[in-house]
Amino acid sequence: MTDEEWRPPEVLLAVDLVILTLRSSRLHVLLVERGIEPYAGAQALPGGFLNNASEDIAVAAERELREEAELDASRLHLEQLGTYGAPDRDPRGRVVSVAYQAIAPGLPSPVAGTDAAAAEWRPVDDVDSGRLKLAFDHERILADGLERARGKLEHSSLATAFCAEVFTISELRQVYEAVWGVPLDQRNFSRKVQGVPGFIVPAGTPRRTTGGRPARLFRAGPRETLDPPLTRPAPSRTREVTE
Amino acid sequence: MTDEEWRPPEVLLAVDLVILTLRSSRLHVLLVERGIEPYAGAQALPGGFLNNASEDIAVAAERELREEAELDASRLHLEQLGTYGAPDRDPRGRVVSVAYQAIAPGLPSPVAGTDAAAAEWRPVDDVDSGRLKLAFDHERILADGLERARGKLEHSSLATAFCAEVFTISELRQVYEAVWGVPLDQRNFSRKVQGVPGFIVPAGTPRRTTGGRPARLFRAGPRETLDPPLTRPAPSRTREVTE
DNA sequence: GCAAAAGTGTTATGGATACACCCATGC
DNA sequence: GCATGGGTGTATCCATAACACTTTTGC
Structure with missing residues (x-):
């Protein structure tokens, strides 16, 4: 000054x-x-x-x-x-x-x-x-x-940045599992991400088989913030409540 | 280089x-x-x-x-x-x-x-x-x-930093209402914040009356991250779902 | 047919909301 | 007593979690 x-x-x-x-x-x-x-x-x-x-x-x-x-x-x-x-x-x-x-x-x-x-x-x-x-x-x-x-x-569509331009829901789930270090239920995860409007949008031909039923393909949607958020399982919470 | x-x-x-x-x-x-x-x-x-x-x-x-x-x-x-x-x-x-x-x-x-x-x-x-x-x-x-x-x-105990060392739950609620710009139900808010372990802890004599029943006093607890979080009402969410 | 991976349906549970109601004080 | 604000109880609702089941492919 x-x-x-x-x-x-x-x-x-x-x-x-x-x-x-x-x-x-x-x-x-x-x-x-x-x-x-x-x-x-x-x-x-x-x-x-x-x-x-x-x-x-x-x-x-x-x-x-x-x-x-x-x-x-x-x-x-x-x-x-x-x-x-x-x-x-x-x-x-x-x-x-x-x-x-x-x-x-x-x-x-x-x-x-x-x-x-x-x-x-x-x-x-x-x-x-x-x-x-x-x-x-x-x-x-x-x-x-x-x-x-x-x-x-949890709150943003950052996870899609880990994926290629088109990706399957399983690939997206693996991102969450790797970053959070926890396993996630494949079926609930699938519905949850598809329930967030604008998070992921369908992308063409469902072909990319690795031995099972071919997964549908998606690409990142326009939405940057997730609403509702994807909450990660809280092992700490349940432990503390029990005590 | x-x-x-x-x-x-x-x-x-x-x-x-x-x-x-x-x-x-x-x-x-x-x-x-x-x-x-x-x-x-x-x-x-x-x-x-x-x-x-x-x-x-x-x-x-x-x-x-x-x-x-x-x-x-x-x-x-x-x-x-x-x-x-x-x-x-x-x-x-x-x-x-x-x-x-x-x-x-x-x-x-x-x-x-x-x-x-x-x-x-x-x-x-x-x-x-x-x-x-x-x-x-x-x-x-x-x-x-x-x-x-x-x-x-939502996720941290930051709100207590807006309050004096001891404060009432109503004062804490006013912080949330002012920063978020939304009204909150006093009764649900009260239970919610008290349900987060370590967020706020009781602080002595419940005296500080402004005409009604004296509010209990609290001070900030040891916890920095709130688990479960305090979710703010999402007007955008309900609007978008309806359309 | 069989294994493997993806996707759908169903149910129980727990948290959130929206209230009605009770408590404690000043005047 | 009554107005004022603080605190508790409770029913409804909805999202979640857990799991069985069906679908679609390769071999």
Whole structure:
């Protein structure tokens, strides 16, 4: 406020990405092996600094998504997760990181590409259980991203972002089961999602058989917020009531 | 990645505050009149730049809360809302703002103080309806904060942050009615909140009469997440189903 | 025919709503 | 006593959960 000579301090602004996907019914996150110090050799979330002083933060997130993961931001869900700016989080100096969360459909090949050679899909369980350590405060960022995803499945159509453009209800259910970590009744789930207007809409030819009756195909509907929501089973609740 | 000579750009980091409270059953936000350009004379959210390069962002938010609103961060709810960094959001240059949301109990006097002379509580309706214009992108920040608050009332104990240390169930209900903008049945609400274990706990002498039977007093319980949640009535849902 | 996966029907239960009714205080 | 606000009881309704059953394919 009182600015005679005083000038506000400048900081370095970085963008980090929590990119989640489903591979063989398990939740995975994209990690890169760091090539330079600090934390050289450690696993970290993809990310980087702003390109120049006039680059928009969201644009920088899309650029990193393209450069490090070879993913097209216009084809997947991307939202801001939070900003992490503890003074000592990066030994190089004052780096403030804006974390973004991306949800990608399951992809056939990992990310074998040009610039993204170091990137690999890792099961989130490996990080959760402590088997895999991440650089900086990236474990916290990932944890926040997972928590956000779990919550958003209930109230938003985020789950369809894990699926290909057309998908079956079973595939959608597997998303919920993987992210929530609970089994769901296939029959009730089917009716429930179809009961939410605008969540999923039928998509053409019901053919994609894996040995049983072919499932009908759907694609994501226009609705972003689910009403009524899909409530996840609450083991904690029933336990507490019994006592 | 390829850093021969290249250095990442630096940005100015600001903190803005969405401070909400309840005054005479209406939701208010704290606004300050800007004294300097840009937007001199306009209403804006309280906020400011980092003090120095090693100040933590959350600490800066607490400091602004103290300086501009004379509120003690340790006594109220404070959480990060989001980061706003469009390149053209501030004509002075590249300013990235980390927005924080604070919830304060209704206070007797507004904020008549020393440094916070320019701060005033304003009904959020005045901004919502367009009667009151805000500087920068602060209308969007406020809108995001309101949306966040509305959602969090359902799943968290945020509502108690609007109340004094001890409060009646009616007072708590008024919080929900003001933030959601809907009337709630006093009797069902009473049972519902008491049915959530750990949400509110009895607090001593039931005395605070305004002409009727004295209400029992409560204080916030240990629980942060509500299980089961308090669902808000959905007028949109019933309307859409009928059509 | 048989296995496998998808989809439909039915029922019991529990929570939410919408009330009527009772309680405790000030005046 | 009576007005005023706080608290409890209860019937109805509807969404959910649990499960049996039918349908449609590949082999």
